[in-house]
Amino acid sequence: MFFQILDILGTIAFAISGVLIALNKKMDPFGVLIIAFVTAVGGGSLRDVLIGIQPVSWMTNMTYVYVIFGATVFAVLFRNKLNYLRKSLFLFDTIGIGLYTVVGIEKGIVADLHPIICISLGTMTACFGGVIRDILCNEIPVIFRKEIYATACILGGLTYFLLREFMSDTNFVFVIAGIIVIVVRLLAVKFRISLPSLYKDKP
16 A cells, blocks of 8 residues: 555656646647656556566556546646746656655565666666656657766665665655655755766867
């Protein structure tokens, strides 16, 4: 139940982030819904395919479909209240990657996978919905830029497996790991911390 709540919260956050970028691109209602949907379930679908869950999770639980529809309608109706779309998009996207990272890690643990693979699954779950969203919206995906994005997910995953050695309450450890992802991402943007560039800036 705990992880289903996290999963649903992540779904809401990513669906809203998808709606915001679709509205920014001035898409029609169908386009907005599609972008919200792929943003919310894209990473989880890839994860489920890789670990052999068939059908993928959202196809067997209509709650996710209803949540995405509800979040889409909410974001469209209250888009004027979500002031500063760019800031709202960043906030919901950051919350989404924090929640989805721990959900992906938990799926890997249930599948009895190595911790490195669990962290990879968490990162994939968190990032690839956004990758699909950005590609469909003709943007370079954030994960492929020098921003701290996937790195935050990896740090959250490492935090989880480190804390698990000292704490017995795994739910609490997952919450801390998710918060680490969110805080690292927020701090990286606030203080303009980024990965080093492979290319020299032109004078």
